[in-house]
Amino acid sequence: MAKRRKSLADQVPTEIFWSIFNKLSFIDLLQAKAVCSSWNLAAEEFVSKMPWLMLPSKKEVEEGDGAFVNNNGYNGFFNLCENRVYNLKTTPMEFRESCCIGSSNGWLVFLEHKAVPFLFNPFKQIKIHLPSVDYLLGLKKMERNEDGEYELDYLKKNQRFFFKVCGKQQVRECFIQKAILSGKPDCNENFGVVLLCNNREEIAYHQRGYNSWTVIDVSHPPYRDIICHKNHLYALSDNNSIEVWDLGGRDYVGRIVNKSDIVLPFPDKSHTKGNSVRGFGTSKFYLVESCDDLLLIVRFIGDYVDFDGTLLTEWDLLTETCTQPKICPYRTCFFHVYKLDFDELKWVEVESLNDRALFLGGNQSVSVSVQSFPNCETNSIYFTDDCWEKMEEDYNYGGHDTGIYNIKDESFKPIYEFSSDKIQPPPCWIIPSAMLESQLGQCVASLPGCN
């Protein structure tokens, strides 16, 4: 006769447990976590590996007039596994008042007015304050006005103080371009924060437990992208060099040690293509670590892209018959992907990402395995809008250049659609560190500077 069982968890093997949990939605997994400790561990495996796209409130975007967007805040979290948005009941004040300056290892980095950055984990609802960046950015004053804009008094190149009123995206354009983390703040581990700031000219580092920002000795500013990998910092410069620093290593005067500095030729394919579209847009560059390889991604954004993909110039927007210029938002037209060949020291074109997908934008550029979440598109680049310099130039658009690009057939797919193109604050990926750890280190070659 069947015995009365003590508990489901005891009787069912772990892999079946996981098959059951695999069928639960995010909300149900959160409830399952609170049942008992073994369910907590099982559910956490799923919850900690979900990628998210953080979005502003649909209502605010679609009903707003496009003018006063600096008071908008993030409010929704789009779960890529389930293809659905989870909205907060109210937008927290932190989201409204602060400017998002980065997303790394599942944590968001925000800059509050009064020039104080903080880390925020939206799922654990934990906030960690960082030292003020006022000295670093030369900010004498940073206040928010009632329109949500920032009023800044700042020192430029040791000259006089400037007064500027700007929106959140301009803060990102001029002051802090990107903030990334090395290490994980989750478990009270030692971690650090790296900022690419001051018009991409400076890189500053803060180590947990210390009270200040250290400006790193850089050789080739300005920089296009920075990433952290295994406690090393990699920076891609405008002159196509890659510099590497060991964040754990210090020289005899306590400065962070530069491990290597490689100058690489600009890839031919992008050079040629770049010439053919010169004047029609801008290029952005990303550096990604993927399975111990270094990838370079070139992203071309057309300034005015017609609905059929034609690149236009500003003159084309005005015709004799129209009283108003045509509305043609900027849009990403293509990506080129390259891999670093360590022996020949050059970028080699990558035809296919195979079983990886990339997440690029205002976050730390990362690569994940296609197996890491259901519905992951293969051989694709998930991108968000990080064109800070263009985001605020028009009332009709900004923050809209988001989607999924398939490398093989060079096609685009939307990820989440609003009925308006003025999407502020711009969507941002949240990729938890557990997703990155699931990549198996099958590649033996290690990045320069890590030996």
Next chain:
Amino acid sequence: MGSTSTKIKLRTSDQKVFEVEKAVAVQSQTIKYIYENGCPDSVIHVHSVSGDILSKILDYCKKHVNSAAGKEDISPEELYEWDANFVKVDQNTLFDLILAANCLKIESLLDLTCQTVANMIKGKRPEEIRTTFNIKNDYTIEAEEAVRRENKWAFDMLGGVGTMVIEELADDTMSKCVTNTKSRVCVIAANQIVMMRSISKLANKKSIDVYKQPQNPTTPRIKESVKQRNVGTGFIELFFHFKCKM
């Protein structure tokens, strides 16, 4: 030709013998492997499955084989209904089916039974889930509160009680906290919220004084004021805001 009328004998853990058509039995990848790699004439021993359960499983396999082969006139919707009724069993039987389907490697049955269990979890609060499956709550007070805190986010989204509270973490590692009242205080870990239970005595107080024990015993104790919030679930939770003293 004629292979579909081949019979396979199966012996269960309670020594019952079943004779079934090969096409039905090989729905189980395990049986299929044994049959193809072992001696086809002998009896296959399914030692981890009882007679009752195997009987049910064979019903399932037979239904699905017949439906796929067109031997039975049954529409996909009707098969779906049949499956739904098939899993309307008591919990013990359901888990026996899961274990057997796993052991016998019958993927569709395993998927069906796992989905059934998942459906029993969906939409339920943790207490309800524990009751349904008779699970013991082995959380310590502190650990349970840490998990509940994460759930608050979910409540926010479902329009439940409580709003998103953002905790500031202190930079120093505080490891002990002492109150000047008689209530118990639990410290989860450094830099996490501190929860109090049995707070009925404090129900009428707006705030209590808490003394923080610093690392260095010569430093005077720091007094923090604690705000009290009612989150509507019967608990009165106290959140400490540790001011960052850098």
